[in-house]
Amino acid sequence: MIVLLLAGCAQPALRGTGDLGLIIERAAGRVKLIETTGRRELASIEGLGDLAHASVVYSRDGRYAYVFGRDGGLTKVDLLRASVERRVIQAGNSIGGAISQDGRLIAVANYEPGGVRIFDAATLEPLADIPSAYGDGTRRAKVVGITDASGSRFVFSLFEAGEIWIVDASAPRAPRVEKIRNIGKQPYDGFVTPNGRHYIAGLFGEDGLVLVDLWNPEAGARRILEG
Amino acid sequence: MGDRVVFAAVFWVAWMVPAGALDNPVEPRRGELVNMVRQDCGSCHGLTMKGGLGPALLPSNISAKDPEQLRFVILHGRRGTAMPPWSRFLTDAEAAWVVELLRTGLPRD
Numbered sequence: 567m568i569v570l571l572l573a574g575c576a577q578p579a580l581r582g583t584g585d586l587g588l589i590i591e592r593a594a595g596r597v598k599l600i601e602t603t604g605r606r607e608l609a610s611i612e613g614l615g616d617l618a619h620a621s622v623v624y625s626r627d628g629r630y631a632y633v634f635g636r637d638g639g640l641t642k643v644d645l646l647r648a649s650v651e652r653r654v655i656q657a658g659n660s661i662g663g664a665i666s667q668d669g670r671l672i673a674v675a676n677y678e679p680g681g682v683r684i685f686d687a688a689t690l691e692p693l694a695d696i697p698s699a700y701g702d703g704t705r706r707a708k709v710v711g712i713t714d715a716s717g718s719r720f721v722f723s724l725f726e727a728g729e730i731w732i733v734d735a736s737a738p739r740a741p742r743v744e745k746i747r748n749i750g751k752q753p754y755d756g757f758v759t760p761n762g763r764h765y766i767a768g769l770f771g772e773d774g775l776v777l778v779d780l781w782n783p784e785a786g787a788r789r790i791l792e793g
Numbered sequence: 794m795g796d797r798v799v800f801a802a803v804f805w806v807a808w809m810v811p812a813g814a815l816d817n818p819v820e821p822r823r824g825e826l827v828n829m830v831r832q833d834c835g836s837c838h839g840l841t842m843k844g845g846l847g848p849a850l851l852p853s854n855i856s857a858k859d860p861e862q863l864r865f866v867i868l869h870g871r872r873g874t875a876m877p878p879w880s881r882f883l884t885d886a887e888a889a890w891v892v893e894l895l896r897t898g899l900p901r902d
Contacts, residue, residue, distance in 0.1 A: 592840055618840035636839060659844055677845065708846060725846070752875065754846070770875055 583628035586645045590620045590633070597633065599648050609648035615639035615655070621662040625687065626669035632687070634663040640674055642690060652690045656683050664714040671735055673712060673720045680706030682722060682731075684738055693738040700727035711756025711767055715780050721765045723753035730756070730767060730778055730787060749776050749787035766790070818887050826891060827899065829882075837875065842899060846875055852898045860896065864888045 581601075586608075589598040595617045599609040614620075616637035623632050630651070631643045638657035641650055659678035665671070665687060672685045681697040698707045707724035715721050718736040723729070730749050735741040751771025758765050758780070765778045767787075776787040818826060831840055837847035848854065855863060867888045870878035883891065 616841065616843070618835075618843065619845060636841075636843065636845070661845070754875075 581646075583645055586628065587624075588622050588631050588633065588643065588645075590617050590622070592617050592620065597631075597643065599643075599645060611643060611648055611650065613650050614641045614643075614653070619661065623663060623665045623672075625665065630687075632663065632665065632672055634660055634674055636660070638676065638678075640672065640685065640690060642687075654685070654690050654692075656685070656692070657681075661708070661710060662712055664712050664720055666718045666720070666735065667714055667716060668718060671718060671738055673714075673733070673735070675709040675712035675722055677708040680708050680724075682709055682712065682720065682733065684720075684733075684735055684741065686738075694735065694741050696731075696733060696741060696743060698724050698727070698731075700724055700729060710754050713756060713758045713765065715758055715765070716762055719780075721756070721758065721778070721780070723749075723756050723767045725752055725754060725770075728753065728771075730765065730776075732765075732778075732780070732783055744783055746778060746783065746787050749778075750774065750789070818890050822887070823890075826883075826887060827894065830891060830894060830899065842895065850895050852896055856896050860889070860892045863892045863895070867891060 585602040587600050587602060589600055591598060595614065597611045597614060598607055599611060600607050614633055615635045617635050619636045621634050629645060631645055633641045633643060635641065636659060637655065638660045639653060639655050642652040644651045656674055657676035657679060660674050660676045663672055663674040670687050672687050674683050676683065681695065683692060684694040685692055698709050700707050707726040710723050710725050712720060712722035718734065720733045720735065722731055724731065728749055728751055730746045732744045733741045749767065750769045752769060753767040754770040756765055756767035763780055765780055767776050769776065773792065774789055775791045777790045778787050779785055837845055838850050839845045842850045866876060868878060868880040868883065868885065870876045
């Protein structure tokens, strides 16, 4: 009876995950777990490597956060337990990532070596490696502006190459890549519009934005908002 | 040929420098410069200078390079790349000081 009671006390209070989130402490290389209903800090989590540049995506059910660190680290954080569940170093220098809309795949955009790598969201097992080779194929561009799109697709831009690639990862070990070339000079970031239809990339090497209609990617990239 | 370009460039920089700009920066300007290097340069070269969109600028990456050329790149950027010119924000002496800062490594917080 006493044992049961003690065990009962040790159980943390039940809670939902919908208001949990992480804050990256870039210089300290730590993350803070927060809840946004009471606006409280719940825990501080270490061991995520170099977070000088980092970004986060959340699992569909809100239980896990995936942190993409500067040092190429991909860390899966359990928000309910406030702990690191899994961690892999998957590149030398990465910029961010995305989670597929069904929640099964994590895609990471890398600067060094340039490309995108796809992982199983549950286990972080590597599934595919997509080098961002361009031109004569000997150089690899830095990958920027990665985002999820409908189906198991990911869209991203190649900085040095001036290309936008759409990857269909419905067969994650054999992803299909569609390349849109000559989209403009040095795309440096991108996003999908809230209705999920258009991918927009900002250009660094010239003034302007380019837009790809994900319902009709064959039409290529169109210039919008001339600088 | 390359030498001549660099020579001409350095000469041009020296000629551009306003009076007084050759003085070494003193506090509180030094603190401002450290902050600028971390935050502004760091947006491309990484908060800890380990590289990002721009190459790593740790002592091991740049100590073998000519400080004059590094200073020139900082002041005037590198055409055709993402490296922008900073001559509107840094004097010649401040750029030289930033090169020294990078060569010795940024102080810990």
